[in-house]
Amino acid sequence: MSEYAVEMEHITKIFPGVKALDDVQLRVKPGEVMALLGENGAGKSTLMKIMSGVYTRDAGEITIFGKKVAGDLNTKQAQEMGVAIIHQELNMCNHLSVAANMFLGREIVKNGRLDKAEMNKQAVEELAKLGIKDIDPDAAVGDLTVGRQQMVEIAKALLIKAKILIMDEPSSALSNAEITEMFRIVKELRSMGTAIVYISHRLQELHHIVDSVTIMRDGRYITEGKFTDFTMDQIIANMVGREITNQFPRDDANRGDVVLEVKNLNAGRMVKDVSFKAYAGEVLGFSGLVGAGRTETMRAIFGADRIDSGQIFLDGKEIVIKSPIDAIKNGIVLAPEDRKLEGLCTKLTIRDNIALPNLDLICGKSGHINKQIENEMIDKGQKSLTIKMASADVEAGSLSGGNQQKIVVAKWLARNSRVVILDEPTRGIDVSAKVEIYQIINKLKKAGICVIVVSSELPEVMGISDRILVMCNGRITGEVDAREATEAMIMTHATQFGDNAA
Numbered sequence: 027m028s029e030y031a032v033e034m035e036h037i038t039k040i041f042p043g044v045k046a047l048d049d050v051q052l053r054v055k056p057g058e059v060m061a062l063l064g065e066n067g068a069g070k071s072t073l074m075k076i077m078s079g080v081y082t083r084d085a086g087e088i089t090i091f092g093k094k095v096a097g098d099l100n101t102k103q104a105q106e107m108g109v110a111i112i113h114q115e116l117n118m119c120n121h122l123s124v125a126a127n128m129f130l131g132r133e134i135v136k137n138g139r140l141d142k143a144e145m146n147k148q149a150v151e152e153l154a155k156l157g158i159k160d161i162d163p164d165a166a167v168g169d170l171t172v173g174r175q176q177m178v179e180i181a182k183a184l185l186i187k188a189k190i191l192i193m194d195e196p197s198s199a200l201s202n203a204e205i206t207e208m209f210r211i212v213k214e215l216r217s218m219g220t221a222i223v224y225i226s227h228r229l230q231e232l233h234h235i236v237d238s239v240t241i242m243r244d245g246r247y248i249t250e251g252k253f254t255d256f257t258m259d260q261i262i263a264n265m266v267g268r269e270i271t272n273q274f275p276r277d278d279a280n281r282g283d284v285v286l287e288v289k290n291l292n293a294g295r296m297v298k299d300v301s302f303k304a305y306a307g308e309v310l311g312f313s314g315l316v317g318a319g320r321t322e323t324m325r326a327i328f329g330a331d332r333i334d335s336g337q338i339f340l341d342g343k344e345i346v347i348k349s350p351i352d353a354i355k356n357g358i359v360l361a362p363e364d365r366k367l368e369g370l371c372t373k374l375t376i377r378d379n380i381a382l383p384n385l386d387l388i389c390g391k392s393g394h395i396n397k398q399i400e401n402e403m404i405d406k407g408q409k410s411l412t413i414k415m416a417s418a419d420v421e422a423g424s425l426s427g428g429n430q431q432k433i434v435v436a437k438w439l440a441r442n443s444r445v446v447i448l449d450e451p452t453r454g455i456d457v458s459a460k461v462e463i464y465q466i467i468n469k470l471k472k473a474g475i476c477v478i479v480v481s482s483e484l485p486e487v488m489g490i491s492d493r494i495l496v497m498c499n500g501r502i503t504g505e506v507d508a509r510e511a512t513e514a515m516i517m518t519h520a521t522q523f524g525d526n527a528a
């Protein structure tokens with residue numbers, strides 16, 4: 027019997043217009059956590075979808091526990107052979123209960139009826155194996171935090187007795203406390219002998235759990251080895267194909283006048299008496315733990331959530347923002363953190379996604395779409411963010427995760443805005459594309475725009491901001507000059523009222 031849980035060799039996959047995988051190999055042993063690394067669009071998710079039977083391969087061989095897979099592999103067969111996948115974009119049925127999701131397609135039936143009691147019992151047992159005792163099997167999945175939803179997905183994998191677990195960017199939307207919890211569970215699964223393929227763009231977290239790495243680039247296999255045999259610079263160089271000398275380029279610009287002033291803003295439960303000033307030619311970072319109220323503050327300023335009280339001034343004049351349209355008219359734009367839910371229409375083309383918020387610019391007085399302006403806009407977005415796509419006329423949802431994120435940012439670049447708010451702009455984005463986004467932020471800043479960046483990654487917020495405001499429990503708890511900031515300084519402000527991340 028082979029020492030590997032799974033071996034993939036010479037895997038090739040072609041989508042219309044894109045060779046997503048070209049002669050790729052991958053192997054992972056039982057009880058091993060292997061990081062699968064590569065830039066956005068490198069083919070990581072595609073390879074894992076082939077392993078789990080979601081996509082069929084055009085060529086190549088898959089061997090699972092020494093058994094060669096003859097012909098196409100479908101999801102059911104993959105499951106039976108022990109493969110479970112937790113997708114990059116969680117796809118659970120939000121309105122169904124925890125237990126119903128775990129047993130989806132494999133419901134337990136007794137006397138011709140669903141045996142809900144038995145399914146609930148088993149769901150609780152599986153969750154308990156992961157050390158989770160406070161998830162109600164009757165709770166609707168949509169009411170759980172993303173972190174908890176992921177725990178349910180992992181428990182579901184245990185339920186089908188998965189021996190190979192694929193985790194496609196599990197940490198990108200989790201709070202720090204949830205990530206710690208997830209790592210604990212991954213280690214537990216490893217000790218039980220599960221083979222784990224772990225995909226992440228948060229390279230600094232890998233050392234906590236990873237044993238080995240496989241690196242891909244542009245649909246090709248580049249190298250593999252023990253994690254500790256690589257330096258971080260070597261990993262990045264293999265992913266990117268060149269060296270990245272400065273991960274956080276920050277240009278200096280002349281700070282101008284106050285552009286945006288927020289006074290005593292209250293909105294819902296998560297925004298309490300927030301006041302701050304943001305200047306032209308400045309990058310203002312918002313740091314804090316997940317759940318501190320940063321996103322809610324930005325949504326209120328953008329008119330996406332109702333403001334209960336407070337004032338907003340633009341260039342010294344008070345403005346009234348009741349809806350995002352008011353905000354956009356005043357030159358305030360927001361790229362939201364959740365691309366799938368709020369940032370993109372995944373079923374529309376890239377072209378339409380970029381055009382939609384800019385119809386006022388594209389249509390002119392006649393109301394007809396001016397193709398030339400539209401094409402220029404798309405061109406500008408694609409070039410400045412190097413979006414990897416076959417054409418602008420494919421569905422936005424067919425792009426790799428990181429490239430979808432770039433579209434969310436790109437659609438706002440077309441406008442001449444006064445205030446650009448970016449909420450977690452680099453979530454799920456690879457190292458080199460991150461640098462591209464930072465350079466765009468620098469460009470905006472140099473053009474005298476006021477840029478507000480919400481980020482949960484401390485090195486990022488410290489590396490790109492000029493000034494950092496820290497929030498905790500809906501309030502601004504501190505301000506630090508980014509050039510003098512330390513992680514400890516920020517964390518002190520971020521936990522002023524206790525850790526609200528849990």
Ligand SMILES: Nc1ncnc2c1ncn2[C@@H]1O[C@H](COP(=O)(O)OP(=O)(O)OP(=O)(O)O)[C@@H](O)[C@H]1O
Pocket residue numbers: 041042044045046064065066067068069070071072073114414415424425426427428429454456
């Ligand atoms: N269903 C599809 N139809 C057409 N093209 C696709 C489809 N799925 C993936 N692709 C293309 O295949 C390539 C590889 O995409 P994939 O999602 O595997 O990248 P990835 O390495 O997971 O990237 P990321 O880190 O951004 O998630 C990309 O160019 C992508 O646009």
Ligand SMILES: [Mg+2]
Pocket residue numbers: 070071072114194426427
């Ligand atoms: Mg992916």
